[in-house]
Amino acid sequence: MKTFDSIRAELDSGKTSCEKITQEYLGVIEQGKRLNAFLAVFPEQSLEQARTVDKKRSAGTAGPLAGMVVSIKDVICVKDARVTCGSKILEHFVSPYDATVVSRLKQADAVIIGKTNMDEFAMGSSTENSAYGRVKLPQDESRVPGGSSGGSAVAVRAGMSTTALGSDTGGSIRQPASFTGVVGLKPTYGRVSRYGLVAFASSFDAIGPLALSTKDAARVLGVIAGHDEHDSTSAEVPVPNYLGALTKDVKGLRVGIPKEYFGSGLEAEVRDAVEKKIDVLRKHGAIIQEVSLPHSEYTIATYYILATAEASSNLARYDGARYGYRAKGANDLMEMYVQSRSQGFGAEVKRRIMLGTYVLSSGYYDAYYRKGQKVRRLIQDDFISAFKNVDCLITPTSPSTSFKAGEKVDDPLQMYLSDIFTTSANLAGIPGISIPCGNDRQGLPIGLQILGKHFDEATIFRVADFLETT
């Protein structure tokens, strides 16, 4: 397992080439097949891309990510490759275009090695809801890697790619980063173009990097961030030099500790580990203060009302009429719709479509959707007022470490609660990062979350990098 810095050092010393590096990753993917992290691997294309990068390197024209090998969550479009979203309904669907993040990575000379497994349409917290089988935690294969970007997190943890892209609608990058012990960033809403990200909940979805180090996550964000004419919600806010923000200094930094995130339901070992890190910051001159986010208890309910409403609309296009799975033997249009969707979608996706359709139906719209939007505003306001006094917030990423496969599959509420600390950032649109924070007694990784102000990824990178390297 190598960070980009060590890869670059080896490349610069002439010890290796992009082609060799890519070859090595392909070997690790092959050896780790039982983890089921990948839905598609691109051996020929990635090696060819690597050879091109090698040529550019000798010509001195290589981009900033030359030598980085990236895996892409299978909810992000790569031209001419299948994008299944972990669903049977898109099993044979090939994307005719590259997502903006993918074309930016390619332009920066990163090598795209394959597409990673995930919960179907990014709905889940364990990567058990994939139509193509569950993903296993490398540290203990009877356990889950978190989700929905479980495949991307495992790809990084197991050394199958240098970094990976995931998507985070309610914690789907940060929670698996926490369970597998890697760094995972959900950027500010609007920081990274969503063009080519298959929509789950459009006002929550964010693409972000998973990496072995904060520095690598910052490098990837620097390349994929910024306005895109194909996404009107991508902001025209300048992208700072994130690497320059890693100052190794937290003196005078005001860190808020939201008391609602340290209450009941939090595993003691997780709490202790996070508090230990807070002490490190205090010792190095950060100003630690308790803050309150009073509407925290409504986070999960609000999220599931609004996100499912958006999902029910976004997933309407998978109807068997134009592309994707179409049931055989239907006698009329309605039968074709009902059978294609009944057979093509898995249980959790159907549950959320039904919930969302109900929430949006006339007669219930005001009671649920409109009220949900109002509560969302209150939750946003909580963060905005907290950030008047502090520069960032620190919480656990998830209340527990990885759980056993099958343990929560039949209990959606328990499953939803594993995102209790992460969904608020999506409701508020603020950035959040999960970094490794030691292990519990079973040797399972614990994650610490740092939340920042809108478009202030630089500060959370600074804190993350400080904790990682101190």
Next chain:
Amino acid sequence: MTVTLKVTVILNLKLMSWNERYEAVIGLEVHAQLLTDSKAFCSCSTKFGNEPNSNVCPVCLGMPGVLPVLNKNLVEFILKMGLATHCTVAPRSIFARKNYFYPDLPKGYQISQYEEPICANGYVEIELQDGSRKKIGITRIHMEEDAGKSIHDLDVDTLVDVNRCGVPLIEIVSEPDIRTPHEAYQYLYQMKQIVTYLGICDGNMEEGSLRCDANISVRLKGETALGTKTEVKNMNSFRFVEKALEFEINRQIALIEDGGKVVRNIIMGFRARNRRANALQRRSARLSLLSRSGSRARACR
């Protein structure tokens, strides 16, 4: 011979007395297809007559992962229309999704406007038969995208052409200020003049660049409450709108006079294909009744 004549006279008298006792309340929804070069949310051409499914891209095909980008010309065109009809222009306007399943609707929803339309509270003036002028209120004008075309009348199967999918439309909704089919005709005539003068739509109703739906109810003169309305959709000529409204008004009055009740429904597909024939005489062949509960029916576009 004498008997036939007598019956005709009595019928005419009866109609006269109905028309004096009743008044119609009519509101019109006019859809104008805009003359922008590209579609509402992607850069595909809006040119007509191309091969089926050739003016398409991942965005208007509703491929997974795509996002809409608003055509600036569409906004400029609708603002012209709003200003020409004395509307208030909203400083902030939002799009909404109208969700329904149909094969010619690739995303499973139409991008339209619901709350906060871009233009509202305007009016146009029409000239009445006696030479006086009357203001017809405009409730709202909003932006939306057209759907594709399903072709059912082929032996093979249902075929879908999505060339038209995403072509920008504006919908102009009038207040229920129109009282007679002639006023409706005059209103449409004004609309056509305005859109063609502004150069935002070719105003050709026969070819579908201007489409009109009407909400019609009747009530006894002097009453303030509205009667139950029916919706007549897809009328494709000015004269035909006038005739269809006349027909529907008389139908409603006759129904009430016979002790019946007007049932709220949608009448689809009035068409004047052969304009030399009397469309009303041929109505049974063309008029199809489709009642839908809830959302507006789209099947016969």
